[in-house]
Amino acid sequence: IGQTLRLDFELTTEPIELEALQVDVRPDPVFDPAHMGAAMVLDKEIVTKLPSLSRDFTEFAALSPHVKVDDERISVAGQNDRFNAIQIDGALSQDVFGLASSLPGGDANAKPIPLDAIEQYQVLVAPFDVRQSGFTGGVLNAVTRSGTNRWTGSGFGFYRDENFLGDLTVDDVSQKPETLENYVFGLTFGGPLLTDRVHLFAAAEVERRRWPTIGFNLGTDDPVRVSLSPDSAQRDVDIHRDAYGLEAGDYTVVTLPNDLANVFARLDVQLDPSNRFVLRHNFVSAQNEPGPNRAPFDAYEFSSYATTVDHTSNSTVFQLLSRLSPRFSNEFLVNFQVISDRVDPLATYPRVEVDITSDLGGQELTRLVRTGAELNAHANELDQDIIQVTNNLTAAVGRGQVLADLEANLPARYDIVAPFEDVTDPAVRFSVLQLAGYVQREETAFDERLSLRYGIRVDFPLILDQPRANPDVENVFGVSTDQMPSSNPLFSWRVGFNWRFGEERRTQLRGGVGTFTGRPPFVWLSNAYANTGLESVSLTCLGDNAPGLDPGTGPPTQCLDGSGLETGIPTINVFDPDFRFPQDFKVSLGLDQDLPLGR
Numbered sequence: 001i002g003q004t005l006r007l008d009f010e011l012t013t014e015p016i017e018l019e020a021l022q023v024d025v026r027p028d029p030v031f032d033p034a035h036m037g038a039a040m041v042l043d044k045e046i047v048t049k050l051p052s053l054s055r056d057f058t059e060f061a062a063l064s065p066h067v068k069v070d071d072e073r074i075s076v077a078g079q080n081d082r083f084n085a086i087q088i089d090g091a092l093s094q095d096v097f098g099l100a101s102s103l104p105g106g107d108a109n110a111k112p113i114p115l116d117a118i119e120q121y122q123v124l125v126a127p128f129d130v131r132q133s134g135f136t137g138g139v140l141n142a143v144t145r146s147g148t149n150r151w152t153g154s155g156f157g158f159y160r161d162e163n164f165l166g167d168l169t170v171d172d173v174s175q176k177p178e179t180l181e182n183y184v185f186g187l188t189f190g191g192p193l194l195t196d197r198v199h200l201f202a203a204a205e206v207e208r209r210r211w212p213t214i215g216f217n218l219g220t221d222d223p224v225r226v227s228l229s230p231d232s233a234q235r236d237v238d239i240h241r242d243a244y245g246l247e248a249g250d251y252t253v254v255t256l257p258n259d260l261a262n263v264f265a266r267l268d269v270q271l272d273p274s275n276r277f278v279l280r281h282n283f284v285s286a287q288n289e290p291g292p293n294r295a296p297f298d299a300y301e302f303s304s305y306a307t308t309v310d311h312t313s314n315s316t317v318f319q320l321l322s323r324l325s326p327r328f329s330n331e332f333l334v335n336f337q338v339i340s341d342r343v344d345p346l347a348t349y350p351r352v353e354v355d356i357t358s359d360l361g362g363q364e365l366t367r368l369v370r371t372g373a374e375l376n377a378h379a380n381e382l383d384q385d386i387i388q389v390t391n392n393l394t395a396a397v398g399r400g401q402v403l404a405d406l407e408a409n410l411p412a413r414y415d416i417v418a419p420f421e422d423v424t425d426p427a428v429r430f431s432v433l434q435l436a437g438y439v440q441r442e443e444t445a446f447d448e449r450l451s452l453r454y455g456i457r458v459d460f461p462l463i464l465d466q467p468r469a470n471p472d473v474e475n476v477f478g479v480s481t482d483q484m485p486s487s488n489p490l491f492s493w494r495v496g497f498n499w500r501f502g503e504e505r506r507t508q509l510r511g512g513v514g515t516f517t518g519r520p521p522f523v524w525l526s527n528a529y530a531n532t533g534l535e536s537v538s539l540t541c542l543g544d545n546a547p548g549l550d551p552g553t554g555p556p557t558q559c560l561d562g563s564g565l566e567t568g569i570p571t572i573n574v575f576d577p578d579f580r581f582p583q584d585f586k587v588s589l590g591l592d593q594d595l596p597l598g599r
Contacts, residue, residue, distance in 0.1 A: 098521025
């Protein structure tokens with residue numbers, strides 16, 4: 001104690017083997033020099049942690065303040081949902097025909113991709129990047145996961161029934177939920193087929209839904225709310241069966257099936273240090289039975305008026321990413337998408353509508369009741385073949401309808417739409433080709449605090465097929481039925497900036513200005529092909545002139561006075577000569593500040 005001891009050490013160097021050090025680098029989606037316009041980016045951790053009943057990635061669009069979701073339709077910046085661009089890894093993945101919505105299989109409640117296959121989700125409202133086009137609303141893009149040098153896998157399963165739901169209370173009356181069943185399960189796996197060179201990732205998801213008809217139903221709800229008595233409804237069923245040999249269907253609660261399946265697979269191959277290609281396939285299947293209407297604002301529909309919807313979608317994408325030199329890089333993408341939708345009515349006889357008056361507790365209430373084949377089911381079968389080819393070179397530089405007194409077989413109105421005799425195939429077929437090119441430059445200045453991006457893009461929409469020319473329409477009205485929107489070039493210019501302040505650059509001012517070119521839903525164009533006045537004719541018979549319902553024969557083509565289809569009126573749709581594809585002008589300005597407590 002109290003002594004001083006001197007020790008001399010000599011240190012020598014010696015190699016020591018350490019465990020591998022993994023560096024995980026992630027870009028900041030907010031404080032990113034490329035972040036200029038209004039956008040929202042969610043990474044995998046947020047997507048998987050947020051609650052989702054549908055497990056549909058488009059559901060998360062509601063988190064953006066620029067998005068409004070109403071009845072499963074996504075409006076971005078106040079635009080029609082069909083004016084959005086739905087993408088997976090930047091490749092088109094949507095129903096460009098737009099029959100039900102911009103999502104493929106919208107009528108079947110199809111999901112675009114398994115949720116667990118998503119690495120990042122983007123909602124781009126005003127991307128000031130001319131590489132992005134085909135929308136005036138916004139871009140909903142899912143970036144998919146890829147395999148790594150480690151084999152991993154996961155699985156999940158969920159189950160829900162009516163016991164997980166609360167009671168419905170209307171006017172202080174509590175009601176238990178009807179029978180419901182919903183289960184979904186899925187799995188993922190991925191890993192190296194060849195370390196550092198070839199990686200595989202796959203995900204699958206299967207869901208089974210069984211839902212009751214939504215609204216006020218006879219047998220469970222107060223008939224006053226339905227405006228229809230069970231006795232009157234049963235009498236309608238009996239008349240269908242006894243007088244005409246037809247099944248009107250069920251008027252009480254109906255269980256509706258909805259079966260969904262998604263399979264996704266991705267292969268990444270590093271050909272050499274400068275070239276990588278990605279092969280991706282996405283399969284979607286959905287079968288749905290949209291229920292008969294039981295909401296009070298329209299006719300009360302029996303189950304015979306329901307339809308079955310069968311949707312399948314296959315999308316295959318080939319992508320080649322190349323580093324050509326220290327200054328030049330290239331991205332080549334080919335996307336093949338095949339979409340099929342089949343809609344079949346459950347009934348094979350014409351739509352029948354009957355006004356039924358019921359005595360309900362001293363009140364006489366009238367409700368329109370609807371049975372038979374859904375009116376537009378035959379017109380909603382759809383096949384789409386979509387081919388997308390993109391190359392980005394980057395250089396670093398600084399049926400019939402009857403309204404009737406059913407029991408007496410005295411219809412008040414009879415309508416039929418029938419093809420002309422020379423029309424053997426009433427299906428609408430047309431092709432659309434859209435060519436585009438762009439030039440864009442990105443610069444930095446002021447010690448890389450200011451990022452600038454400006455460019456111009458030109459789109460050439462080409463409609464390759466013309467409707468039939470109707471000379472009578474042109475002679476009388478001076479318009480051509482074979483005139484489609486012109487292929488005039490559509491120019492889009494954009495300028496964006498990002499200015500970062502402070503030593504740590506955690507304050508940024510960003511924005512831009514420019515034009516955005518979209519495409520109209522092609523379902524709107526299809527009417528010009530189906531309605532030139534040469535394809536079909538509409539015949540309407542009123543009152544005593546309306547023929548009665550006879551299921552044993554084909555639909556009548558004459559009124560009782562002998563007037564037939566030759567006296568009918570054809571439907572004609574034409575395009576205004578000044579019609580143009582949609583274009584929007586957008587301005588965006590935003591300030592981001594990283595708060596101390598948020599870091």
